[in-house]
Amino acid sequence: MSLVPVVDPLACSAHGDCAVVAPAVFRVDDTAVVVGSGPRDLVLAAAEACPAVAISVFDDATGRQVYP
Numbered sequence: 001m002s003l004v005p006v007v008d009p010l011a012c013s014a015h016g017d018c019a020v021v022a023p024a025v026f027r028v029d030d031t032a033v034v035v036g037s038g039p040r041d042l043v044l045a046a047a048e049a050c051p052a053v054a055i056s057v058f059d060d061a062t063g064r065q066v067y068p
Helices: 017-021 038-050
Strands: 003-007 025-029 031-032 056-061 065-067
Touching: 003 031, 003 038, 017 025, 017 038, 038 056, 038 065
Parallel strands: none
Antiparallel strands: 003 056, 025 031, 056 065
């Protein structure tokens, strides 16, 4: 199952934790931006590391939200 992260730019405070955990998936400018993909566990870990809970994660096949 492939996961798709989505950043809520209004909730993002640009802490950068997501980019530290998954630099191939996220870049942080004024807010976090999805720039790639990565393994399921890495995408979830990056989303969970966000102190603002600004990253939602969806199952690519079903569209179901799996985090938060």
